[in-house]
Amino acid sequence: MTEAALIDWSRAQFALTACYHWLFVPLTLGLAVIMAVMETVYVVRKDEFWKSAARFWQKIFGINFAVGIATGIILEFEFGTNWSNYSWFVGDIFGAPLAIEGILAFFMEATFVAVMFFGWDKVGRRFHLASTWLTGIGATISALWILVANGWMQHPVGMEFNPDTVRHEMVDFWAVVSNPVAVTKFFHSVLSGWMTGAVFVIGVSCWYLMRGREQRFAKASIRVASVVGIAGTVAVMFTGDRSGIHVAEYQPMKLAAAEGLMEGGTRAPFSLVPGIEIPGMLSILATHDIDGYVPGINDLLDGYTAPDGTAGLSAEAKKERGDLALNAFKVYRENRDTDPEAAAAARKVLEENVEYFGYGYIRDREELVPPVWLVYWPFRLMVGLGCFLLLLMSAVLWLEYRGKIERFRWLHAVALCSIPLVYIAGQCGWIVAEVGRQPWAIQDLLPVSAAVSSLSTGSVITTFCIFVAVFTLFLAIEIRIMIRAIRKGPEAVPAENPSAGPETGRTLTSGQD
Amino acid sequence: MDYIFLQQYWWFIVSLLGGLLVFLMFVQGANAMIFSVGKTEEERSMAVNSTGRKWEFTFTALVTFGGAFFASFPLFYSTSFGGAYWLWILILVSFVFQAVSYEFQTKPGNLLGRNTFRIFLVINGCLGPFLIGAAVATFFTGSDFTVDKDAIGNGVAPVISSWGNGWHGLDALANPWNIVLGLAVMFLAQVLGLLYMTGNIDDDTLRERMRKRLWASSAFFLVFFVAFLVHIMTCPGYAASQDGTTVMEPFKYWHNLTGMPAVMAVFAAGVLAVLYGIARTLACGKYRRGIWWAGAGTVLAVVSLFLIAGYNGTAYYPSTADIQSSLTIFNSSSSPFTLEVMTYVSFIIPFVLAYIAYAWRAMDRRPITREEIGSTDDKY
Known part of the structure; x- marks a missing residue:
């Protein structure tokens, strides 16, 4: 008999790893675009200022990237270590995207990230620029394949059950890759990473403005980041809407839980918070029809x-x-x-x-209902924060465009405080997606209770504690190192006057500590 | 494509990734010796930065080895990772510490200090190759597990693969032959690490010191490697017979070697190349390309060992608890369709290797010198 505690701790461990991983990945995805745009401007305009800006964000990227890798490897192997039954039962489909991710994406990242960090003096400008872009493209391709895998768990397609081998077997690769849930999830998640990167860069830049430091760098960073961030947010909203339609169709229980909707019907209302509803709105969101039925x-x-x-x-x-x-x-x-x-x-x-x-x-019908509050509230938080951040980025971009951004000191503080908010929004998104589909490891085909490895609960508790300690330590170190690096600020731009000599490249500008 | 061909092809790809992983563990081997090769901070920085520009490859090879194994032989993935839980968790944790240690070690505000992160590198440098070697040794020595696919029909206890004891993988360390291969891989990694740094760092003091180290590491490697080799060539092995059952066969792995002359030739070539790379570096103080001979030789030798473990009707993951539960490349593989899809994907591997080689050459054109480490900002 599989113990309930074993299932809970195995889930807790997977959730812990996934949540920590998603603290680092979105910043990687977002910063990759922002720093690559900056380096492109440098290569096109040959202006050393942009090189220094790109290099600063690449340094932050590097600090963050390492921890993303560390949490990612655990996540990949946990399918085998903690969900071994799952790994056999659907490994014929699920293993393929993971292997493709390794072959197609990880080697690309590994190769070009090293060129990006250490190649400034070793390779040409164009090769370096290509490496910066390829690092980000590699990270994005990696996201594609892991989200194809995740999308398949939410909405399994393109397979048949084979009782002789006791597993599901892939019969249509294209169906797995073009799974509408996976496609939507890919854009939704990756572009939310752009938001994260943008809000992070804007927040840090506003801190410089507050301190009256690095004015040109801060404003240039704000400009690039808010354009990337606004584009990302608009696309996140659009794909979020698509996502709502998919959930209504393929995972109606997740939708009902996210809305706390006990009794459904047509013209179903959308609950803003308990007690405040918009009539008919849920039907529109879920079916794009005010008379649509939502159970x-x-x-x-x-x-x-x-x-x-x-x-x-x-x-x-x-x-x-x-x-x-x-x-x-x-x-x-x-x-x-x-x-x-x-x-x-x-x-x-x-x-x-x-x-x-x-x-x-399934023993008991109650098992089929995910914990409602843990889906309902994160969903509201995610959507609310997303709207707020769009507003913030639009305001910041507008003021920067009008040349007034320095004067709005309160906005600098708001932007700085918004950095944790974008992370909360991202975490909430995954909580909605993953808690909302409980009890299913694979929708309707395998509940978590039948997916789990046969281990002692004590073993899983021990590894859970090890991972909590290790990941928390890494997070604390990362934050400390980042704060130091941000305080130090970007490298000084060599003076425009060539007679100043090469050594000025290493001197610090006024205002830096 | 014929199913048996696909299964053999994918066992070859897994073997190739395994071979590349062992070669790339020169990173670990070099890390194990940061403190003994580098006496001053400048020298240690040179050593760390030498492998620090390559460690992502090793890490990626490990992840891709796992991913490819999952996609092509999912029953191994579920049985071994879920069963030998602690062995794999220890391997992963040691690599996790390595992943952050390069980036964090010299950064201001890193909380633990430079030497702590370097000690993490040393621990991963020893433990990583040792445990991976011990895990691979179980491909020959066997593990304590059972597989019962009918279990999925049991609504209460549906787990297919079960481990036979509560040690969950740590039991592998109770078999001395697993330890022997673990030590062989650990010392091989050090040999490769020394050869890599010899080529990648241009410094006479370090080179002399590393050459002295190379004598000892090579000797230890050879002792453990030959011992393991003699053991598997003389011990009985797990043979998969035509009817799908597994039986014990005396001298099975020796028979595999003699029954597959091509593999024997590749294996011999691999071993000779490793020895040549070591010997020429030891003999000639100016020789810097030993890593390429020894590295290529390592890939060939490891690939052949994997092929001996899986080809020619052999159970590559034998069960000591229930011999009929043993995994062969036929009873543990993915479906023909999935293997075929993955085979098309594998055609991009040469392209991947090509861009890796291109970037590698571009980055390593000039070896690391004291001047570079002293002046550049682009370092750990």
Whole structure:
């Protein structure tokens, strides 16, 4: 019997690793674009100022990148160490994107990040610029493949169950790659990384403005970052809307939980906060139709019939079909060598019910409902913060464009304080996506209780504690080093006057400590 | 493409990644010796910066080795990683500390101080290759696990792969032969580390010191490597018979070597190349290309060892608890469709190797000197 505590601790460990990983990845994705744009300007205009700006953000990028790698390797191997049953059951589909990520993306990052950091004096300007871009492109390609993998767990497509090998097998690679959930998730996540990078750069730059330091650098950084950030945010909102449609279609329980919607219906209201609702808004968001039907938690458990005639099975009916599938699987396995007729009959039953396979492991209908508050509140926080940050970046860009940004000291403080907010928004997004799909490791096919490795709970608690300690230590060090690097500021730009000699490149400008 | 061909092809790709990983562990080997090769801060900085521009490759090779194994032989991924839990976690944690140690060691505000991060590099430098070697040795010595695919039909306890004891992988360290291969890989990494730095650092003091170190590291490596080799060539092995069952066969790995003359030739060439790289560096003080001979030789030798473990009807991940649970490349692989898709993906590997080689050459055109380390800002 798989212990409940083992499942909880295994989930906690995976969540911990994923959350920490997502503290570092979005900054990598966002800074990659911003610093590459700056270096491009340098190569085009040959202005040393832009080189110094790009180099400063590359230094910050490097500090952050290392911890992203450290948390990432644990995440990849945890599928095997902690979710071994999962790894066999769907490894035929799930392993491929992970391997492609390694071959296609990680080597690209590894190769060109080294050229970017250490190659300034070793390779030509254009090769260096290409390396900077390729580092960011590598990181983005890596995000693509891991999100293809994640999207597949949320909405499994392109596979068939094979009872002889006891696993799902890929039959359509293109369906896996072009999975609408994966495509939306890719753009939503990567562009939210642009937001993170932008808000970070704006916040740090505003700190310089507050201190009256590095004026030109700060304003140039604000300009580049807010354009990248606004573009990212608009796209994040658009893909967020697509995401809502997908969730309504493929994971209605996640949507119901995110809305705290117990009883659904047509013209379903959107809850801003408990007690304040916008009538009909949820139907519009979920179906792009004010008369669209959105089932609530109780509808999904008890079964429902929408006005257009589509019916949703009750939890019990799904459980019944899951039991049929699981039982047919057993009968098939027992008879496949001895009684081909019985095996063929069992296989037919299995094929008819395989889409409910995971329900065979569900004991109690309550297991099918994710913790509502942990989906409802993060969702609101994410959307609210996203809107606020769009407003902030627009204001900052406008004021910088009008040349007034130095005067708005309160805005500098707001921008600086917004750095943690963009991280909270990103974390909330993943909490909605991952808590909202509980209890499923693979939607409807395998619950976490059947996906977990057979380990002692004590072992998993021990590794959980090790990871908490190690990742927290790394985070603390990263923040300290970053603060020091930011206080020190960008390298001085060599004076325009060539007679000043090469040594001026190393002298500090006034105002720096 | 025929299923058996695809399974063999993917075992070859996994073997190749394994070979590249062992070669790239020159990074670990060099790190293990930061304090003994570098006596002054300047020298240590040269050593750290030499491998510090390459460590991402080793890290990526490890991750890709895992990813490719997952995609092509998922039953190994689920059985070994979920079963030998502690062994893999220790390997990962040692690499995790390494990942941040380069970047953080000389940065102001790093909390723990420069030497702590260098000690992390030393620990990873010893433990990483040692544990990976010990884990790979279980491909020959076997592990305590059972696989029961019918279990998935059990709604209450559906776990397919179970480990036979509570040590969850640490039991690998109870078998002396795993330790022997672990030590062989650890010393091989040091040999490669010394050869790499000899080529990559232009400094007479360091080169002399490293040449002295190379005698000892090479001797230890050879002792442990030959011992392990003699052991597997004489011990019984796990043979996968035609009907899908696994049986013990005396001198199985020796039979594999003699039964596959091409593999034997590659293996011999690999071993000779490693020895040549070492010997010429030891004999000639000015010789700097030893890493390429020894590195290429390492890749060839490791690939052949993997092929001996998996080809010719052999169970590459044998179970000592239940011999019929042993994994072969046939009973643990992905479906033909997935292997075929991945095979198309693998065609870009030469392209990847090409751009790595291009960037590598561009970066290493000039070896590291005291002047460079003293003047550049682009260093750890």
